[in-house]
Amino acid sequence: MSEPARTEPIKAIPVRHPGRWVATAVILLFVAMAVNMAVTNPNFAWDVVRENVFAQTILEGVWATVWITIVAMIVGIFGGVVLSVMRLSPNPVLSNVAMVYIWFFRGTPVLVQLIFWFNLAALVPQISIGIPFGPTFASWDTNSVITPFMAALLGLGLNEAAYMAEISRAGIQSVDEGQVEAASALGMSRSLTMRRIVLPQAMRVIIPPTGNEVISMLKTTSLVSVVALPELLYNTQQIYARTYETIPLLIVASMWYLLLTSILTVGQFYIERHYGRGSSSTPPPTYWQRLRRNMFKFHDTPPTPPSMTILDPNNGVR
Amino acid sequence: MVRSEGVHKSFGSLQVLRGIDLEVARGEVFCLVGPSGSGKSTFLRCINHLEKIDSGRLSVDGELVGYRQSGDRLYEMRDSDASVKRREIGMVFQRFNLFPHMTVLQNVMEAPVRVRRESTAVVRERALRLLDRVGLTGKADAYPRQLSGGQQQRVAIARALAMEPKLMLFDEPTSALDPELVGEVLDVMRQLAIDGMTMIVVTHEMGFAREVGDSLVFIDDGVVVESGHPRDVLANPRHERTKAFLSKVL
Numbered sequence: 001m002s003e004p005a006r007t008e009p010i011k012a013i014p015v016r017h018p019g020r021w022v023a024t025a026v027i028l029l030f031v032a033m034a035v036n037m038a039v040t041n042p043n044f045a046w047d048v049v050r051e052n053v054f055a056q057t058i059l060e061g062v063w064a065t066v067w068i069t070i071v072a073m074i075v076g077i078f079g080g081v082v083l084s085v086m087r088l089s090p091n092p093v094l095s096n097v098a099m100v101y102i103w104f105f106r107g108t109p110v111l112v113q114l115i116f117w118f119n120l121a122a123l124v125p126q127i128s129i130g131i132p133f134g135p136t137f138a139s140w141d142t143n144s145v146i147t148p149f150m151a152a153l154l155g156l157g158l159n160e161a162a163y164m165a166e167i168s169r170a171g172i173q174s175v176d177e178g179q180v181e182a183a184s185a186l187g188m189s190r191s192l193t194m195r196r197i198v199l200p201q202a203m204r205v206i207i208p209p210t211g212n213e214v215i216s217m218l219k220t221t222s223l224v225s226v227v228a229l230p231e232l233l234y235n236t237q238q239i240y241a242r243t244y245e246t247i248p249l250l251i252v253a254s255m256w257y258l259l260l261t262s263i264l265t266v267g268q269f270y271i272e273r274h275y276g277r278g279s280s281s282t283p284p285p286t287y288w289q290r291l292r293r294n295m296f297k298f299h300d301t302p303p304t305p306p307s308m309t310i311l312d313p314n315n316g317v318r
Numbered sequence: 319m320v321r322s323e324g325v326h327k328s329f330g331s332l333q334v335l336r337g338i339d340l341e342v343a344r345g346e347v348f349c350l351v352g353p354s355g356s357g358k359s360t361f362l363r364c365i366n367h368l369e370k371i372d373s374g375r376l377s378v379d380g381e382l383v384g385y386r387q388s389g390d391r392l393y394e395m396r397d398s399d400a401s402v403k404r405r406e407i408g409m410v411f412q413r414f415n416l417f418p419h420m421t422v423l424q425n426v427m428e429a430p431v432r433v434r435r436e437s438t439a440v441v442r443e444r445a446l447r448l449l450d451r452v453g454l455t456g457k458a459d460a461y462p463r464q465l466s467g468g469q470q471q472r473v474a475i476a477r478a479l480a481m482e483p484k485l486m487l488f489d490e491p492t493s494a495l496d497p498e499l500v501g502e503v504l505d506v507m508r509q510l511a512i513d514g515m516t517m518i519v520v521t522h523e524m525g526f527a528r529e530v531g532d533s534l535v536f537i538d539d540g541v542v543v544e545s546g547h548p549r550d551v552l553a554n555p556r557h558e559r560t561k562a563f564l565s566k567v568l
Contacts, residue, residue, distance in 0.1 A: 176415075178411060178413055178415040179415060179417065181368060181411070181415060182409075182411060182415035182416075182417070182474075183417075184368065184401060184404060185366060185368065185404055185407075185408075185409035185411075185478075186404070186405070186428070186429035186433065186477070186478070186481060187401045187402065187403075187404040187405030187429060187433045187481065188401065188428075188429060188432065188433055189397070189398060189401055189433075190397060192432055192433070196428065196432060197417055200419050201417075201418065201419055
């Protein structure tokens with residue numbers, strides 16, 4: 001009475017998506033217009049771009065940018081972890097100090113902080129170590145201590161610490177309470193529990209947004225140009241202040257920033273993929289896998305699931 | 319071994335323990351039973367000071383838990399001193415709470431090496447022996463998530479035993495397990511009882527209580543309702559509340 005079970009694969013006509021073809025046509029039109037402008041508009045001055053992209057001054061600026069990013073992130077990550085542990089401490093003094101720190105450094109613009117550190121000498125001309133109202137043991141001239149590099153490091157690093165503190169707090173709080181309980185039942189002290197049990201597990205949550213922070217930091221270093229530190233943007237400005245070739249030189253700087261952030265983005269993807277192991281059965285596809293899969297299949301591709309949730313408490317806006 | 323007199327504990331306005339009196343002798347298997355929310359797990363956590371008691375006296379081996387007595391005065395214990403006391407009390411949790419980023423062997427070795435500062439070689443040997451004892455030979459290098467619930471709970475028991483405790487606390491050790499895995503955990507506990515370990519067990523396994531337990535206490539609403547030898551209490555409960563509870567679980 002009933003039909004025999006159908007075991008052969010289903011051959012159906014896939015859903016068509018004419019809208020996608022229309023959208024593609026419109027976008028291609030815009031791309032063509034943009035290319036046309038880039039080629040025909042002489043103000044782009046591509047020859048100037050080509051001349052300057054590997055210029056000595058620019059390369060030195062790139063190097064300084066990378067260097068400040070690294071050092072400021074180290075200050076930020078260590079400071080942030082310490083702050084978050086303080087914040088979660090049962091000691092009310094420590095937790096309130098951390099809260100006020102985070103409140104202050106997240107609540108004022110990093111540009112203001114940079115200028116503030118650079119002008120510290122106007123507030124305290126001498127930095128000295130001693131007992132308040134008592135003897136002084138050592139003293140330095142503030143202007144000799146706060147070089148542009150120190151101002152950049154303090155401004156970016158201390159500000160970053162406040163953001164990293166919140167990221168690391170989220171990571172610590174993501175660890176199951178039973179872990180702390182099991183550790184204390186074994187007689188482990190609070191600090192040992194933190195170091196051996198909680199932080200290693202918090203890393204999985206902390207690492208992805210930290211990648212975002214690094215990328216964000218790389219771009220934020222351009223603010224350091226205001227304290228006359230010869231990083232990428234400052235050196236670029238030095239050149240165009242002399243030659244008035246503003247647009248081509250800003251293109252040069254943008255190309256370098258894009259290159260560096262692209263490298264970081266790829267690195268971040270692989271690090272996240274590494275730390276995501278075990279949490280989902282299949283890791284997200286790499287760029288090449290995704291490109292190969294999607295390039296020649298314009299319709300009927302099942303949507304790839306979002307590769308990983310990226311927690312960014314500040315939404316990338318500073 | 320453990321002595322509790324009038325122990326009270328509240329969370330905010332919620333009174334969880336309202337005067338617990340009991341005494342656990344050395345080498346005894348002491349079962350705590352009662353409906354959920356009766357306070358039995360809270361009481362267990364008070365014994366190793368994971369929770370602080372509000373009033374009454376609670377002592378382990380003649381020493382107060384969480385406080386130091388000097389003359390008539392009680393001094394609150396520092397966290398570091400409390401953790402020294404906890405080293406002598408093993409605890410096994412309902413949800414195992416193994417450290418997921420460490421292998422089975424590292425889980426068992428962590429506390430003796432880091433807390434008691436024993437040499438790795440000595441601890442390693444003891445840890446492997448303990449894993450043999452709980453029937454997990456050859457699982458030393460596995461990670462907790464690769465094991466079944468029953469295996470994880472047996473690792474948790476080995477981890478607690480590695481600190482060579484004088485008292486073991488079990489907080490519903492089989493409640494999170496699939497029924498067919500309960501037996502393997504109870505077998506390990508039974509062996510531990512035969513070896514003379516003092517054990518306080520919060521459980522719903524009445525069969526285990528009847529067979530292995532030396533004493534049983536029925537707790538409801540934060541007080542001890544009935545106590546005695548497990549066989550007597552389970553066979554002839556005297557209190558209405560005990561009868562009502564047992565009729566549901568037996």
